[in-house]
Amino acid sequence: MKNFLQRSILIALLFVSYFANAQTSGxxxxxxxxxxxxxxxxxxxxxxxxxxxxxxxxxxxxxxxxxxxxxxxxxxxxxxxxxxxxxxxxxxxxxxxxxxxxxxxxxxxxxxxxxxxxxxxxxxxxxxxxxxxxxxxxxxxxxxxxxxxxxxxxxxxxxxxxxxxxxxxxxxxxxxxxxxxxxxxxxxxxxxxxxxxxxxxxxxxxxxxxxxxxxxxxxxxxxxxxxxxxxxxTKNGVKNKGIVGNSTVGYGTDDRYDVNLNANYFNKQQQISFIGQFNNVNKQNFGGGITGGGGGGRGQFGGGSASSGGITTTNAAGINFGDTYDDGTQVNGSYFFNKTSLFNTNNSFTQNLLANNTITNLSDLNSTSDRLNHRLNFMIDTKLDSNTSIRVQPSISYTENTGYSIYNYNRTVGANNTIGNQNLQTNSETPSISNSMLIRHRFQRRGRTLSLNISTSINDSDADNFNYNLQTVKVGSVSTSTLLNQLNDNNTHSLSNTARLVFTEPLSKTLSLETNYQNGYSFDNKERFVYTFNNATQSYDIKDNTYSNEYENTTWTNSIGLSLQKTEKKYNWNVGLAGQYTTRANVNVTTGEELNRDFINLTPTAQFRYNFSNSKRLTIRYNGRTNQPTIDQIQPIPDNTQTQIVPIGNPNLKPSFQNSLNIFYNNFDFATYRTFFIGGFFNQYFNAIANDQRVNTTTGIIQNGYANVDGNFSASVFSNVGQPIIKGNKLTLQINVNANYDKSTNLSDGLENVTKSLTLLNGYKLVSNLDKLDLIAGISGSWTHGDYSLASTVNSYTLAPNIDVSYLFPGNIRLQSDVTYNQTTGRGADYNTSYTLVNAYMSRQFFKNKGTFKLSVNDLFNENTGISRTVANNQISDVNFNVLKRYYMFSFTYSLGNIGGRSMQMPGQGGGQRMRMGGM
Structure with a gap:
């Protein structure tokens, strides 16, 4: 009986297997x-x-x-x-x-x-x-x-x-x-x-x-x-004629508000878009955060975008226009205005690892900075005749920055201690204008062309910094106090122009020769005049010649080059070489000193691209180029608005030369949605511009000059694998593995300090494409190892699992939760953290799904923490900064979704029976 049962089961399984195979063998x-x-x-x-x-x-x-x-x-x-x-x-x-x-x-x-x-x-x-x-x-x-x-x-x-x-x-x-x-x-x-x-x-x-x-x-x-x-x-219904957009109005606890306006009008080739954003919840739907001007110290007015800490209030609006006319003329124009205000508080622990000294600096910063920016862009591309075209792209920008900060610091070097308090007020205006003009002519012979590209830019800056710094230096049992109360009047004028002429000549159906000539001109003038407060006149009228200077830098560059290109069905390559002659004239207007220098460089280029198929490609690129020092790096005058690291330029700097090699391979399997890419970058630097630091062992102040060094390089390897878990891209696992290695050399009291930094990053992420369930979940981690030849070795670790999941329930009710856990270890005391950030909302659609009411909470457990670590050259800096904490908000979103009298559908919800395939 047992054997019979076993045989029966085996026969049944074979039958089912055969039947299933017959059903799926088509x-x-x-x-x-x-x-x-x-x-x-x-x-x-x-x-x-x-x-x-x-x-x-x-x-x-x-x-x-x-x-x-x-x-x-x-x-x-x-x-x-x-x-x-x-x-x-x-x-x-x-x-x-x-x-x-x-x-x-x-x-x-x-x-x-x-x-x-x-x-x-x-x-x-x-x-x-x-x-x-x-x-x-x-x-x-x-x-x-x-x-x-x-x-x-x-x-x-x-x-x-x-x-x-x-x-x-x-x-x-x-x-x-x-x-x-x-x-x-x-x-x-x-x-x-x-x-x-x-x-x-x-x-x-x-x-x-x-x-x-x-x-x-x-x-x-x-x-x-x-x-x-x-x-x-865009969809044909949009493209032919329609208006689409979403607008949101929200208000919450602690007087938090969030308003977003967006409307887009399309009429065949014509596009008109309006966007607006007004909030105090750290949202910036545009690039270019708060950036400082006028030499405002440690960057407390710079890099202060919402993502790097602080509480930002944003007001922004812009309009975009684009059209293509019957004769092929293309016109684009846009105007964008934004005004941001950033309130930032932080405390930091910084270590400067120098040749014979380690300087520690504990500080507290409280700052407010406001930024006003206008951007105007325009482009017209038209044909002068059947073989000649011209494109003109002017751009205008105007920026105002105002800021005020209170900076308290406690600096220790050896047995000596410095305690200081700085009040710094900055006001600056930065207008700029640029233009690019491209003229192209095509001859009768296919592939024979002549083009001229002229790019011009003018950038000015006018900044006033009021610097009040009370400092006490304690050496043994002796304390010495000093007061600095000064006005820094900074003015910068920059002009640059580059003209590039290119002629291409076909040598065969697959081989072509390019000759090019480039002329470059740049001029920088920087005035920094420092005045000390006069108690007798109650004004800033005593000029401090130690920190005052006017300097000019003029650079002319001429280069001529050849390149050979080969293009086949499966591959293409090109190799090129240019000879570059550079003349640099430095004039110290204050002292009358002049320094003229000439440099000759060869700048090679090479590229190889092989297409195994349209989805598998290998690309190898190499180029060599020179980098000129900035006027700040060559102007020989210290900037005393800095409390610890005081920069001073070096007029004898040579331009640096950089070799760059990029290798990249990618593979996309259309049938399975499987993706794979791997790549690497390698950069080698000759005459790299490095910090040349001299330490005052009494005060801990570092004079930061600049020098040319060799031996610097950086390398990175990155890879990504995307593997569908459910067919049809319904659920995909993405794996990222990256590694970065840098070797940099700086000078410390005449000795070389070599920094070797290794960072390993690894991440895993699940991404869904399901009808009602929306899921992005993953975990990422990093390890950073820094080794200093004149100091110790440091290590730090981060771990950040995250899940963002929502589900659409019956009745168009959606529940969503975004949970992130952050852990950092290996840092200074009080700078290791472990916290969980939870954001969530519940929403319901009304008015035929055009309107959405939403109740949301930011940082549900009120645990959000701001922390960062910067490891650069011979400095390690750990920072704690203020972040946006818990608040609740109620909002309403209305969708402009009618196209030609029809209601638009979301991607993946049944739309798109008539589609458009575009190409460039």
Missing amino acids: TATGKVLNGKDKSPLDYASIAIKKLSDSSTVGGTNTSATGTFTINGLTQGKYRLYVVYLGLKTITKDFELTAATPGINFGNLTMEDTGVTLNAVEIKGEIPPVVVKKDTLEISASTLKVKENAVVEDLLKKVPGVDVAKDGTITAQGETIKKVRVDGKDFMGSDPLLATRNLPADMVDKIQIIDDMSDQSKFSGVDDGNREKIINIT
Whole structure:
């Protein structure tokens, strides 16, 4: 009986296995050809969907021979999609039965659309990902995001894309510095203005593009200069004519408020956008945080964006306009205004590890800084005739900074102690104007071009710093007090102009020669006049010649170069060499001293790019370049607004030379959504500009000069793996592994102090694309090891698990919670932390899902803590700073979502039957 039962079970299992295999053994095969020349199409996108529910059951790409095979199909009715950017999509319906479990489509010929790639439209559903040459295109309808989401939320769901807390976007290992909308620049060159303001429900596709240089696009010869950008293509309903946007009004406890306004009007090629932001909850949906001016000390008026500590109040508004006319003329313009106020308190523990001394500095800072900024950008690109075009891009900016800080410090060096109190008030104005003009001419012979690019910029700064510093130095039992009460009048004027002439000549169908000539001119004038307060006149009228100086630096650069480019179907390379002659004239206007110096450098370049397929690519880039010292690094006058590290320039500095090598490999598997990339950077420096520090062993004040040193380099390796756990990109695991190593040399009392810093970072993250559940969860950690040749070794660790999860319940009610745990160890006393930050909200949609009411809480357990560590050269600094603590807020969001009388749907909620495929 037992044997019979075993045999019965075995037979049943075999039967079930056979039946299941029979149900899933269906196969679809075929070969895709280019209708123009009947050549095989490599990496055409193939997808098969069920006719019953439009679900995708299989996907792949064609091989180098144009063939494809999709296995594992059950019996039923299907539709085949064949997609290739720039060619007409092929669709074929078919049925698999027990009698015909497989189908061979034979040769499938794709015809040209007959229109430009930017205007290609495809009716019907298409595969979620399309890859061609330098563009990876993801359909937004496959990315599931919450209601009222913005473009940044979509990008967080894109395989191979990482969005940091401050909004920085990294795609396939490279930082994104430009975001376009339908191929047009948006609000100048600030990516955050697009990603954090534009609503997600207007997006049709997200394109990640290895964008060629303007010169390459014009000449048709790939010079190897690439920039990874993101282009957002809008839905046809938006593009043809429509208004979209989200506006939010919120008010909470502790008088917290948050108002965001966003409206976008589209009419075919015309774009008009308005954005506004007003809050006191540390939100900045734009780049360029509070930056200081006028030499305001330790940077208490600089780097104070909301993400680096403090409480920021923000008022900002901007408008963007873009249009393309019938003759091809493109026009873009934008104006952006922002006013921010930052209140910052912090305490810090800083160690300066020097040759024979270790200086410790305990300090407390209380500061308020206000910043007012206006930005105006404009661009026009038009043709003068059929072969000649001109593009002009002027930009104007005006910034005002005001700040006031109280800085208390206690500095120890050996047995000596210095206690001080500084009150510093800063007022500065910084107007700037720049313009770029590009003239291009194409000759009759294909590939023969001539272009001239002229870039000009003028930057001025006028700053007044009022410095009141009372300091007591104790040496043994003797104490000495000094009072400094001065006005620092700083004025800077800078002018630079660069003209570059490029001529390209084809040597064959695949080989091209480029000759170029570049002329550069820069002029800097810096006036720093310091006046001591006169008790008799009650004004600042006693000039302090020790800290007063006017200095000028003029640099002329001429270079001429050649480069050779080879472009084949699978690969391209280029090598180039330029000779550069630089003349630098330094004039100390105050003393009348002049110093003229000449420098000759060779600047080589090389690039190799191999395409294993449209989804697998290896890129190797090398370049050598010179870096001129700034006027602050060469002006020989100390800045006594600094309480501890007093900088002073060195007119004898040579320009540094940098060798840079970048290697990058990426692989994206369309069929499985599996991503992998790995890359490395190596930078080597000759005549690197380093700190040359001299210590006053009585006061602990460090005079920081500059000197040229050799032996500095930096290296980094990074990698990312994206592995779907649930098919169709429903749930993906992303793994990041990074390592950075730096070796830098500085001088301390005449001795070399070599700093070697190693940082290891590792992160794991789960990202969902599910209908009702929205999940991003992960854990990241880092280890930093710093080794100083003249001092000790330091180590620090961080650990930060995080989960951001929400669920949409019946009745359009959503509950969300964002939990982050932060732990830091290995730091100074009182600078190791362990805390949990919890943000949560509950929302409900009304008014046909156009309106959303939300009740939210920030830092539920009131544990938020601000802490940072900086390890640089021979200095370690641990800082605790004030952060935004717990508050509750009630808000209402209204969505402008009607396009042509229809209500727009969120990506992934059934929209997008008529889609647009764009290309650059």
